[in-house]
Amino acid sequence: MEVDAVIEMFQRSNSLHNLKYANYVGDGDSKTFKGIMDSEPYADFTVMKKECIDHVQKRMGTRLRNLKKNTKGLGGKGKLTGKLIDELSIYYGLAIRRNHDSVEKMRNEIYATLFHKISTDEKPQHEKCPSGENSWCSWQKAQAIGNVDYKHKPPLSTSVFEAILPIYKELSSDDLLTRCIGGYTQNSNESFNSTVWSMAPKSTSSGKHVLDTAIYIAVGIYNDGLSSVMRLMQNLGMKIGTNCYNFCVETDERRIKYSERSLTNAAKEARLLLKSSRKEEEEASINLDGQMYGAGIAD
Template sequence: MWGRSLELYKLRYTTFIGDGDSSSYKSILAAKPYGDDVTITKSDCIGHVQKRMGTQLRRLWVEHKDVKIPTPSGESVRKGLKGANQLTADLVNRLQIYYGIVIRSHIGDKPGMITAITAIYCHHANDHSYCPPGESSWCKYNRGDPSYAPKEIQPEVLELMEPVFERLSDEDLLERLQRGDTQNSNEALHSLIWRRCPKGVFASHEIIRFSTSLAVIQRNVGSIGLAHVLHSLGILDTAVSERLLEKLDVKKENQLLRTRSVEYKRRRQVRRGMKKRREDALWQKETSSYEAGGFGMIEEEEESGSSKGARKRRKKVSHQEGQPTSKRPHRAAASVSTPPSETCPPPASPRRPRDSDDSDWSPSGQ
């Protein structure tokens, strides 16, 4: 795409918008498609970077699932990070939302973005020195709201959360967010493509190209553009079919208008909350999952001996060494010869024929 842009479209792509989990940018820099005089810069997608906050905080559940933290009263010890006054699923979702709001509200202001990210962490640690002052502040403590109640997150949990905020407030990372770029338009086109050609079903190259072409037509023109495709294929396109396609476009426009209403946004938040709770429950069962910027990372839980995969590998190795780990006897033991008198039962006596005479018949057949 980069190599043929000048030949086909007479333009140069000078900005690469990535999601953090691809090595394509390094390949483009090495190829130098426009020579040494044109510099290609990289910009990260805000949406993908925002997801990293939730992903890295949820990873703490898996990495520290065996850690023992005393309760606030000090009377008992709780195992893991999911619990009252700890890193709950609701807290993770709220921190991810706050992180995205900070990035979008400080486009072009990197120092202010760093300060606002630090304020998120310090506010939950009951340190309000980084929170904005005044009556218009979002911080109830700084604006003197009587309903303010201090956070009760335990210090051990805050100590585990601090490296995550330090990584996501790195100056190099935030520098790539100053343009405010997103991949929303790309994701919208991809959803139209995979709706016609699902990822989980094998498809040939021709089907993928045809699905992509139909998705581009619908994205740029609408459903009415399919009428031109039918006409070019020699399929009879009547006025009825055109009216049906126009109705689909009108229905889509009405749906977009409904998405801007307050009631629709409220229902969408409820659905997102239910989806997040289901995903958080799956995080407790899975040792690894897809994450933005996660390619190339080594999951520590997969290397630790306490992981389920490691236990399965140890069982398999011990089984191959001749040490059975289950109650089922080893298959090789069936080939060992033992005296018949010790293992085999005595042969059953032959049955007496139904029509034989008792005086002539004997078990030995003699």
């Protein structure tokens, strides 16, 4: 259904809107893009595949977790822990996001994050790390401000480095990083979808009329907040009472307040802890049942 819907969108874009979609932003599932290519929606124009940066980042986590699961002795204290996997995945994603205009810049910073992790006081390996006081690299920052007493944290073990290096080579290939040029993401789509499914859950069968109505309401809520529902009620001839008005206004204010609070450092740290805990539970479930879905599985 998803493949057919996307193909239809591409095929009618020229006739409806007099435009051609240059890029398809996907999450690693090659079926949809293959369907677009096979349908040839534009006779004289080739659609390019672009990767969602968030899903590319997830690939790193997926590959590292699979490596840990399938390699005896790689996990445990001081080795490839769940926390370290999360850190490496985040650093990998940031390297792509911050340098999405150049394949070489992306690759350089990806390897900078890896060699940063194996650096020691005796052998610092920060040549690829950005220099200056504003660098994310603490060693480069210390060099810039003249801190000669800098001490490195315990480095990544040699066995872990040698085990994960092939994954870094694979996930920094020209082919993959070229598809990351532009720094595209599906976040806005995912956010909109969650608004739709909150009113028409996937667990409950909904007809086209119900789904269309949910989409129209979701568009209003996504763009203008819950207050947009009052305009819908007004168009339907429904009376808007004081309680309804107060509820919509207070809900929108609460949503904005929550969004602002979620940007604080404390909230970000709490999310990281929760994310790490959730991934440990997912990993235990995968070990029990096997992985059914994940970023890059279709590659």
